[in-house]
Amino acid sequence: MEPGSRTGQCLCGRVRFRIDGELQPFTYCHCTSCRRSSGSAFMANSTIRASQLHWMQGRDCVREYESSPGKFRAFCSGCGSPIYARRPARPEWLSMRLGLIEGDPGHRASAHFNVSEKAAWFTLSDGLRQYPGDSET
Secondary structure (H helix, E strand, O other), X not given: OOOOOEEEEOOOOOOEEEEOOOOOOOEEEOXXXXXXXHOOOXXXXXXXXXXXXXXXXXXXXXXXXXXXXXXXXXXXXXXXXEEEEEOOOXXXXXXXXXXXXXXXXXXXXXXXXXXXXXXXXXXXXXXXXXXXXXXXO
């Protein structure tokens, strides 16, 4: 593995992957789609180059769903774990779901996006920058 590489897997373990190189600082997305796909108040995302992602097993278990025009979300067909999001308009980038990464990602969150859509029952109190709109991930 390259220095700074990280491994990850879905909940059931069918899908396993490696991300070569350092992860970028990550953000929290509060859009309705991220909340619904995670079942939580937000989704933690780190943007990586598609070329950094290497499948160790289970690539055939990964399914994609076009959640909105021009945005696809990938998940494990066995357990439903969200894996990444991608936009065909930006094929060189993936938005990896940080909850699948094993160990410390090496960074801390840098901002909250789509706070105009955040869950009413969740209070932002961490002092990170907040943006009302999309981060393009």
